[in-house]
Amino acid sequence: MQYALVSGQRSTPQPGLVGACPACNWPTVSKCGTKVMWHWAHKARRHCDPWWENETEWHRHWKSLFPDDAREVAHFDATTGEKHVADIKTETGLIIELQHSPMPSEELRAREHFYKNMIWIVDARPFAGQFHILGKLPPPDCDLVEDIVFYPQRHRDTGPGGFWRPSENPEPRGLVLYHSINEISKEIELLYQGHHFFEWIRPRAIWFDATAPVLLDFGGPCLWRLRAYDDRGLWSVQRTSKDAFIAENGGNPE
Ligand SMILES: [Zn+2]
Structure with missing residues (x-):
């Protein structure tokens, strides 16, 4: 503390x-x-506080980027009397929880339920070697992807990756007409808003269960938001500037 x-x-x-x-x-x-x-x-x-993690330098550094009165803010639930200390609470009431270690799914759910308006920032450095950020994706809500199903990419793939179109394969039970992602690489470049394929080897699966936004901090100038990309099980990460995130939430980027 x-x-x-x-x-x-x-x-x-x-x-x-x-x-x-x-x-x-x-x-x-x-x-x-x-x-x-x-x-x-x-x-x-x-x-x-059973949710309090042993603090690392990573925790302390993150907190130091925010004003004094935004750090370690005690929170009560008036009806249950439950009390916890949030890592960061911004002026707008957003809770930013800094998480270094894996946690049980009951704890994830309990913390999201308790804080409600919150974001997770995950220390991703311990698994950076197992996390591969791959090719660019267009925004998941753009017109281009309406008739596209992307194949997940793997970091050992040698080709550019591919997709198929539901309109060309109304009953895709067997083989589908395969397209190379190169066919739409110019459009992806134009529409790009930071989304990427990724492969996470031996993933910390807990983070796929989160309902609050999950931002991965690999230690560089970007944060990578983990997000479901489509309703077929494809996930993406979206790049965002760490300094911009800190400034938007009332902190002082270095
Ligand atoms: Zn105490």
Whole structure:
């Protein structure tokens, strides 16, 4: 944690300072070492919020891009009395949850239900080597794709990829007329809004179950939004600028 209550005020850690956890009121001690960013920890290893992940530098860095009062914001459900600390809450009330580790699907559902208006940012660096961003796709809602079914791409494919047309194959039970994606590459280039095929080897399947937007952070200048592309099971990732995302949500890009 970066904030604890000291004499009732949200405070950052200072050497020797003792505070109280904003969620459970348990005493917290300041950890002011040289290796990791100064932070607060519960005295005697207490886990007050079961959703709270052990913070990594990645978490701390993301939070540092947002204003003080947007970080670690405690949330109550007035009817159930449930209380959790959101990683980032923007001025518009959007919750941004930073997730480094895999989690059980019950927890994903519970967190989405609790916060409702939220976005996941996933530390994708641990699986970057298994995640291949492939060829460009047109936007899923454009006219061009109305009569197109794309074949999924694999990173070991040698060809350009392909598609077929429902209009040419009204009953596609067996073979369909195959088109190379090269036939429409100029149109795709013109319509392009950041969508790409991808192949995720040994995927963290939990992220396909999310109902809130999932943005993958591979550590570069872009975030990649994981999204269903069509109703036949094709998924895409859509590129977005990390700096633009941070600025749009009230943060300060580096
Ligand atoms: Zn606590």
